[in-house]
Amino acid sequence: MSAGLPEPLIFSEIINHSFGLHLPVHVYYMWLAMIILFSCGLMLKGRLQMVPGGMQNVFETIIGGLEDFTVKNIGEEGRRVFPFICSLFIFILVMNYIGLIPGCDAATANVNTNAAMALSVFLYYNYIGIKKWGFGYIKHFMGPMPALAPLMLVLETVSHLARPLSLTLRLFGNIRGEEIVLVLLFVLAPVLGTLPMYFLFLLGKTIQAFIFFMLTMIYLKGSLEHAH
Amino acid sequence: MMFFPKQGKPSGAMEMLSTAGTIGLQLVCSTFIGLAMGYFLDKWLGTSPWLLVIFLLLGITAGFRDVFLEARRIQRKDEEDQGGGGPGSGK
Structure with missing residues (x-):
């Protein structure tokens, strides 16, 4: 739609048109992702079983696998921060996949969505670091040698500020490009031309969601572990 | 899900792909953050080109340092996988 490209069909425009609303396109698809996830959660909450079947099995596989992965990387403390990063992963994954449905657009193809998520990641890992280390968190920015501390302080500040920017741009660029x-x-x-691309982009979108998850995990690991 | 095999662990190939995909952009973003910091500090303090140049260089250095640290992380992980004979994670 933007960039002058013709879109085959955008459902949100039809909704906007028929109800006389002026909401941005990507907000709808974010709400759609939220509706899907909320209804999945509410549906599954009602009938949890000891022996999982169907959808519970799928979710247990994804979440259990990611939890193992997180605990393997961060350690036992990872269990405390896991809910945040796992919900981010599933949310991004669903938003990415919605972009593959004909007539829909991925909410992550808008830079604002990604910037919001990247900023929450930035605030969250700094909050976790400050909560755990108190004022000593500043040691994470100082580097190993006391003589180089002022230089490292500036370098680390630059590289920490670059993190949300790179998270935002990576997700935005990939999804928008796709x-x-x-x-x-x-x-x-x-149809004929797009069908083969679906398989590639299914992989691409999963990997982008996973990258966001993994980077968040690495940043949290950095703020949780002892300064060098 | 096809990307989450039996034990539910993300496959080694996928982890590797995502690690490799993250390195480049961090370098670029650090450079631009350095540039922006220098530019706005210059505007604020009125020391025309100097802080811009200094912070641009600092940004480039920070980016390279990030790439270096990331490469070292990958190397350490690789050694761990080979040494411990990790449970089917190194593909």
Whole structure:
């Protein structure tokens, strides 16, 4: 839609048009992702079983696997921060996949969504670090040698500020690029051209969500572990 | 899910792919953050080109340091996997 590209069909515009609303496109798809996740959660909450079947099995596989991965990397403390990063992963994954549905757009293809998430990650890992280490958290920014501490303070500040920026731009660039390629291929050769790309982008979108998850985990690990 | 095999662990290939995918952008972002910090500090303090140059260099250094640290992390992980004969994670 933006960048002058023709979109085959955007459901949100139809909704906007018929109800006389002026909400941005990507907000709808974020709400859609939230609705999907909330209803999944509420549906599963009602009938949890000892022997999981169907959807409970899928969620247990994903969440259990990610929890093992987190605990292996961060240590036992990882269990405390795990809910945050896991919900981020699932949320991003669902938003990315919505972009693959014809007529829908990924909410992560808008830079504002990603900036909001990256900023919460930034605030969260600094909060966790300050909560654990108190004022000593500043040692994480000082580097190993006392003589170089002022220089390292500036360097670390720059690299810490670059983290949310790189998180935002990576997710935005990848997802937005994939959406543009899908639209272009749809214009060139409807259905036939886009179908093979779906497999590639399914992988690409999963990997992008996983990268966001993994980087958040690495940052949290950095703020939880002892300064060098 | 096809990317989460039997034990539910993310596969080694996927972990490697995502690690490799993160390195480049951090370098670029650090450079730009350094540039922006220098630019706005210059505007605030009125010391025209000097802080811009200094902070740009600092940003580039910070980016390279990040890449270096990331590479060392990958190397350490690799050694761990080979030494301990990790449970099917190194593919």
